[in-house]
Amino acid sequence: MAESVSLPAGWNCVTDLTRHDSFMDREYTTVTYEQEGTGQRVIITDVQEPNNFGGWGFLVQSDGSDYGELGLVEDIGSARELAREFMEEYEAPPE
Template sequence: MPESVVLPDGWEQTLDRSNFDSFMDREYTTVAFVHSPTGRKVIINDVQEPNSFGGWGYLIHVTDPEYGELGLVEDLQTAREIAHEFMEEHPN
């Protein structure tokens, strides 16, 4: 997240990386946030959109099956905003 964004209490960013895949000739991004008290994780992955050969997006999902997928968006900034909204709404 941008440095000016403060995560809600109990949440920390544990991963923010991009790996280059030479076969696909593109980078794949993964961002993860963990809520230490509950162990809940919010993960953003760069994925190919369903039923699309050329479309890519960022899938936001929670490891807790109660919440599952939060959305599939076109840009990383929007994905981070959705993840942050979830973290604010679910502090415990």
């Protein structure tokens, strides 16, 4: 799936797939953005919300030790927006 809006400079979408799990009878989405040069990643995945057996959401997280989880939101559009906000504000640490 192509991005409906452009990403901040230096960021690329390296994974954007949805797969169907026949056992659970639901679809799971994974989106990964990566910053050129630094390898910093922002990852969106479907997760079951804690303490909510029937609730599912989208976890947005950064793979850097300084950031970790960025948030848990209800829909993929909100997840992409949260990821985009992080990408716009992220500054690579000095070498």
